[in-house]
Amino acid sequence: MMIRELDIPEDIIGFYEDSGIKELYPPQAEAIEMGLLEKKNLLAAIPTASGKTLLAELAMIKAIREGGKALYIVPLRALASEKFERFRELAPFGIKVGISTGDLDSRADWLGANDIIVATSEKTDSLLRNGTSWMDEITTVVVDEIHLLDSKNRGPTLEVTITKLMRLNPNAQVLALSATVGNAREMADWLGAGLVLSEWRPTDLHEGVFFGEAINFPGSQKKIDRLDKDDAVNLVLDTIRAEGQCLVFESSRRNCAGFAKTASSKVAKILDNDAKIKLAGIADEVESTGETDTAIVLGNCIRKGVAFHHAGLNSSHRKLVENGFRQNLIKLISSTPTLAAGLNLPARRVIIRSYRRFDSNFGMQPIPVLEYKQMAGRAGRPHLDPYGESVLIAKTYDEFAQLMENYVEADAEDIWSKLGTENALRTHVLSTIVNGFASTRQELFDFFGATFFAYQQDAWMLEEVINDCLEFLIDNDMVSETEDIEDASKLLLRGTRLGGLISMLYIDPLSGSKIVDGFRDAGKDAVKVTDMTLLHLVCSTPDMRQLYLRNTDYTIVNDYIVAHNDEFHDIPNQFKETDYEWFMGEVKTAMLLEEWVSEVSAEDITRHFNVGEGDIHALADTSEWLMHAAAKLAELLGVEYSSHAYSLEKRIRYGAGLDLMELVGIKGVGRVRARKLYNAGFVSVAKLKGADMSILSKLVGPKVAYNILSGIGVRVKDKHFESIPISSNTLDT
Ligand code: ADP
Structure with missing residues (x-):
């Protein structure tokens, strides 16, 4: 057609x-x-x-x-x-x-x-x-x-x-x-x-398993030269020699960077000079837009035609890697599986180095077929590659046979709705009532009766969970259930003001109740309400992803809790080990945020907490939203902490002290640059407007000085400045 x-x-x-x-x-x-x-x-x-x-x-x-x-x-x-x-x-x-x-x-x-x-x-x-x-x-x-x-x-x-x-x-x-x-x-x-x-694809996909000396496809084999002791490296070199690019999927971020480092020294040897010059350009940019060790490692790899990609990278690094790959300069990306679900970055050959994933209950487990197919499906660039290949790697014959049967020749699993638990449903039961989709229990059952869960499993299974959710929402004053004035046999469900606000703020009602209880108890326990108190409060909600505790963290976090014990309410008993460990994870997360709003450098934060820059921004994003919710809830409850929470919300957004808020509002001025300006006496927009151009450009460079002044509406007359183009902002400058 x-x-x-x-x-x-x-x-x-x-x-x-x-x-x-x-x-x-x-x-x-x-x-x-x-x-x-x-x-x-x-x-x-x-x-x-x-x-x-x-x-x-x-x-x-x-x-x-x-x-x-x-x-x-x-x-x-x-x-x-x-x-x-x-x-x-x-x-x-x-x-x-x-x-x-x-x-x-x-x-x-x-x-x-x-x-x-x-x-x-x-x-x-x-x-x-x-x-x-x-x-x-x-x-x-x-x-x-x-x-x-x-x-x-x-x-x-x-x-x-x-x-x-x-x-x-x-x-x-x-x-x-x-x-x-x-x-x-x-x-x-x-x-x-x-x-x-349909299984139709614009480019053929050959799925196989590497074992011995060859990739084994159903019905055919392709021999791979053994140039290195690592099979995956041999597969990579083979692809690049045939003018293709590779995506390698790894199970963890550490393995991801590790493989990129291993492969890069080998890949470098087969790159031509022209490519190396262009790659150096990307590497320089990577190194100039990050303050961390990761930037240096990534830069080094990119010079050799290789990159890694995972959620721990900051967004400018991710973009540079993606673009470098699209331009066919970066030959190999070693990535966590998140890339398979997200971006459109196909490659000639996909190598799935690890088909197991860590599960906290069962240890290392094989991934589902659906996930394997998503990764394999990234192979083959339409109109550019003659075909795509996906390769799993087997160490023994038994493993080879299993991979063939369980992945290459297997069909993807059925998908199953995950709606049937109280944790999944609570927030949706509340919003369904608040938005008028249901005003009685029966209407609520009817509404959820139209979901995929009810279609796939039995609707009545949901009723019990919905009733549990309602009990929680009514107990916590988020929903009321009262007799209908016109028909006493009918009980009407309504969202309360608190319920309405929580639904609009888009937080889990359990987070809402934790924050509300936290505010109510703060007064009672004679707790000193500090930045830490509020940061910990939002970190203790189920909407926040807490950091894991490493063995080396125990003493540091515990010492912190002892030194600051009057800033937390309800510290769990140390003998209740799981509760206390959970609490320590929350405090550790709050400690990271405290460093962030106190302008500790991203490099130091990544070292102290063993996270990537991308993680800092993700945690800041979530906690900013929760702090905003906390401020709104404080307002509704009429407690005194709302302005404190609002100011923390802003500080989290910019990762800076309150004194910098005016400066970080200027386009092109991040927290680091703002502090530099502030320390030099440019403490406000008004002060900047009267700035001496030569001093300002000495401080931040002529280009940035020009951008800052244009950004606050100052017409820069100086000839020297007029010729400079306006550049865009980066996150942490
Ligand atoms: P999907 O969303 O299924 O992964 P896309 O919609 O991104 O795939 O399509 C992949 C590529 O194929 C795009 O570059 C698109 O422009 C191209 N494409 C889609 N349909 C056609 C077509 N009928 N003829 C040629 N190219 C096509």
């Missing part, structure tokens, strides 16, 4: 043809035949790179031309920006695109002016909770990576969000996009959708 035959505007057809899309891929053609452009609900369960995005675009374009509006739901923020950038290419055809990444308690009504809105599932849920005006105007909902319904963390929110959207806009078209999973039909039936199920 040709794209020209489709019922979409001529200029957009031209746009696709110019970009090389003339004929639809077979699964795309099938989707059209099944009614994609006639508002039919569809689930497309097809492999990576088989053109799911185009399906979404076609459905959205059609809907928009008919006066509709589309919502595109993604699982990760990084993916939201990737899709946003892509859809913005449709702007010349009058299609307006917006992205919703803002605070979780905002309504973002202004976004409604767009035709396509890209948002994560959490953000969509929060927009629904905050009563965003344009939600009921949505006529097409695209749900990307819907197989994540199976994820313990993200699945329940995704599931409830879809259920709410289908309830709110029963006539909206739903297009769900999924990896190939065992029970795609079941998911499609739940959505009332037609199913496009």
Whole structure:
């Protein structure tokens, strides 16, 4: 089927043809035949790179031309920006695109002016909770990576969000996009959708297992030269010699960097000079945008054509690595499996060095087939590679036979809803009541009866959990249950002011109750309320990811607790070991944040806490949001800590003291630069406006001085400064 035959505007057809899309891929053609452009609900369960995005675009374009509006739901923020950038290419055809990444308690009504809105599932849920005006105007909902319904963390929110959207806009078209999973039909039936199920790929994928001296594919073999004692290194060198690139998946961040280091010395030997010069340019940038040991190690690897990639890297390093790989300069990325779920970075050969993952209950466990297929599916760049190869590595014949049977020749598992626990449901029961989706127990059962959990398992199993959630919410004054004035036999559920606020703030009600109790007890226990008290309070909530305790941490954290014991309320008894250990983990996390807001350098924090820069920013992000929630809750309760919490919220955002808040508000000024300016006497915007140019440029360099002054509205007349272009900001400068 040709794209020209489709019922979409001529200029957009031209746009696709110019970009090389003339004929639809077979699964795309099938989707059209099944009614994609006639508002039919569809689930497309097809492999990576088989053109799911185009399906979404076609459905959205059609809907928009008919006066509709589309919502595109993604699982990760990084993916939201990737899709946003892509859809913005449709702007010349009058299609307006917006992205919703803002605070979780905002309504973002202004976004409604767009035709396509890209948002994560959490953000969509929060927009629904905050009563965003344009939600009921949505006529097409695209749900990307819907197989994540199976994820313990993200699945329940995704599931409830879809259920709410289908309830709110029963006539909206739903297009769900999924990896190939065992029970795609079941998911499609739940959505009332037609199913496009296919294994078709634009580039052939050869899956195999390396054992002995060769990659063994079903029915064929490929011998690999043994140049090194490490099989994975040999596989890498073989790929690069054949002009390909490699992705290596490792189970941990440490192994990830370790393999990159090992491989880099070998890869360096087969790079030409031109490539080395360009790589040095990327490495210099990496080294200049980070203050940590990681930046140095990463820089060194990149000079040799190799990089590593995981959530511990800061975002500018991640971008530099991704771009270097896309430009085919970096030949190998050694990565944790998060890369497989997220970004679109295909490579000729994917090497899965570790197919086991640590599980806190069962030790090292083999990964699910679905996860393996996601990694393997990254092999083969469409239109660039003749084929893609994924390779597992076996040490013994038995292992080889098992890997063949359990991964290469296996089908992906079924996905299972994770909604059925009190921890997953509590927040959704509250929001369902607060937003008026249900006002009696029966309506609540009915609402959750429309979820995938209820479709897949038995609805009655949910009733008991829902009742447990209600008991918690009523006990904690978040929901009231009272007799209906008109019908005494009917009990009505209503969100209280506290419940309403907690739902809008988008925090777990258990976090809400911990914060509320913390505030109430602070007065009683004669606790001194310091920065640490509030930081620990937010770190003790289930919404915060606490740091692990290493053996070496015990004494340091324990000494801290002893020295600061009047700043914590309710310190668990040391003889209750698990409780006390848990508490120490919370305090350790709060100690990291205390260093962050006290302007300790990122380099020192990464050393003290054995984390990456990316982790510091992730912890700061979450705690900023929770501190904001704490401030709002303090306001509602009428306790005195709200202004303290608001100022900590700001300090967490910028990682700086209160005295710097005015300066860090200027574009291009991060906490380090702000302190430098402050110490030199430029303590405010007003002082900067009157700055002597030569002093300022001595302090921060002429380029930055120019940017700072332009940023605060000073017209720089000096000839020397006028020729300098404005550059963008980095995180920690
Ligand atoms: P998926 O979302 O399924 O992983 P994408 O939608 O990102 O895959 O598509 C992968 C690549 O294939 C993109 O570069 C896209 O432009 C291209 N593509 C999609 N459909 C076609 C087509 N019919 N003909 C040629 N290229 C296509």
